[in-house]
Amino acid sequence: MNCIIIDDDATARLIISQLCEKSEWINVLAEFSSAINAIKYLNSNTVDLVYLDIHMPTFSGFDFIQTLKNPPKIILTTSDKNLALEAFEYKSVIDYLVKPISKERFNKSLEKLKIFSIEEENASLESKKLSDYIYVNVDKRLVKINIPSIYLIEAKGDYINIKTNIKNYLVHSTLKKIEDKLPSNMFFRVHRSFVINFSEIVDIEDNTVLVKQDIVPISRSLKSELIRKLNRL
Amino acid sequence: MMEKPNLSFIIEIAGDDEAFQNSILEIIKTEFREEVNLFKTNFSLKKYKEAAHNVHKIKHKIGLLGLEKALIKASEFEKALKIGNTTLHHSFLEILNKIHVFLYP
Numbered sequence: 346m347n348c349i350i351i352d353d354d355a356t357a358r359l360i361i362s363q364l365c366e367k368s369e370w371i372n373v374l375a376e377f378s379s380a381i382n383a384i385k386y387l388n389s390n391t392v393d394l395v396y397l398d399i400h401m402p403t404f405s406g407f408d409f410i411q412t413l414k415n416p417p418k419i420i421l422t423t424s425d426k427n428l429a430l431e432a433f434e435y436k437s438v439i440d441y442l443v444k445p446i447s448k449e450r451f452n453k454s455l456e457k458l459k460i461f462s463i464e465e466e467n468a469s470l471e472s473k474k475l476s477d478y479i480y481v482n483v484d485k486r487l488v489k490i491n492i493p494s495i496y497l498i499e500a501k502g503d504y505i506n507i508k509t510n511i512k513n514y515l516v517h518s519t520l521k522k523i524e525d526k527l528p529s530n531m532f533f534r535v536h537r538s539f540v541i542n543f544s545e546i547v548d549i550e551d552n553t554v555l556v557k558q559d560i561v562p563i564s565r566s567l568k569s570e571l572i573r574k575l576n577r578l
Numbered sequence: 579m580m581e582k583p584n585l586s587f588i589i590e591i592a593g594d595d596e597a598f599q600n601s602i603l604e605i606i607k608t609e610f611r612e613e614v615n616l617f618k619t620n621f622s623l624k625k626y627k628e629a630a631h632n633v634h635k636i637k638h639k640i641g642l643l644g645l646e647k648a649l650i651k652a653s654e655f656e657k658a659l660k661i662g663n664t665t666l667h668h669s670f671l672e673i674l675n676k677i678h679v680f681l682y683p
Contacts, residue, residue, distance in 0.1 A: 353635075354609065354635060354638055355605050355608075355609055356602060356605045356606050356609055356638065356639065356642065357638060359601065359602055359605055360591055360602065360642075363591060363592070363598060364591065367593075400631065400634050400635075402631065424634055424635075424637045424638050424641070425634070426653075444637075444638045444641060445587055445638060445641040445642045447587070447590065447591075448590055448591055
């Protein structure tokens, strides 16, 4: 895990970097005595974690957190015990270390950080899993469809026909609505009545595309965009 | 019995790494002198908020040198200074002197 240390106290920076080094898990990329210089650094670099002092002249640790749009994980370090409540109002703050930081407390914080990172990873996997599916209304039932298994969607009046590797689903909806729910890097509208899954294209000939066993027309205006999106030799 | 500055906290962090112990001590020595001078200047100019910030920085060194009671006293002084109360000034100077004698024998 990559981190930076922000503290106007050189002793504090030295101690935190030593504790990080001993952890063999945290890699210190840079140290800053001012939060403003750290912001400049973060404009062009990504870090997983910031050890951040609260009390710094002109620009405090809290100012720093408020300035960042997507702050990384933050562990606050301070000699002030009374700011913990305020500190945890910031979502990115995962721990609050009171100086001088003992080795034992630092290691506890690392454990907390590990648990937090695992939970974060699980949540991201979970949300990815959820986003792999779409639920559609079929005969008053909500049916779960695995998105990558969809190879073709065809508009049919007030309905759309969703064709998957397993079966087809006739759903009362529009092509536009389902198109908005599908990942744009996987699906492409080749015609006003057809959306196809890129990975299922067999070949393209003139103004048609073969998707699995289905021959689908391509709008003249969309053909060049489709060709551009393909991984061509 | 009055507590005395000690290196146990620093030794705990540095472990057997004597060079690292020394580098922490060197930085403390440099920063402590600067921070105390700043504090004295701000205090004499009655810039108590700035002086409180200096006390805040010095507190870290007080804690690193194992002075737990002094750390509590310094926190009280910092809080009081923010509202212009200087009654703990003398006690704080005693703490500073004690550290001074330890760091620059």
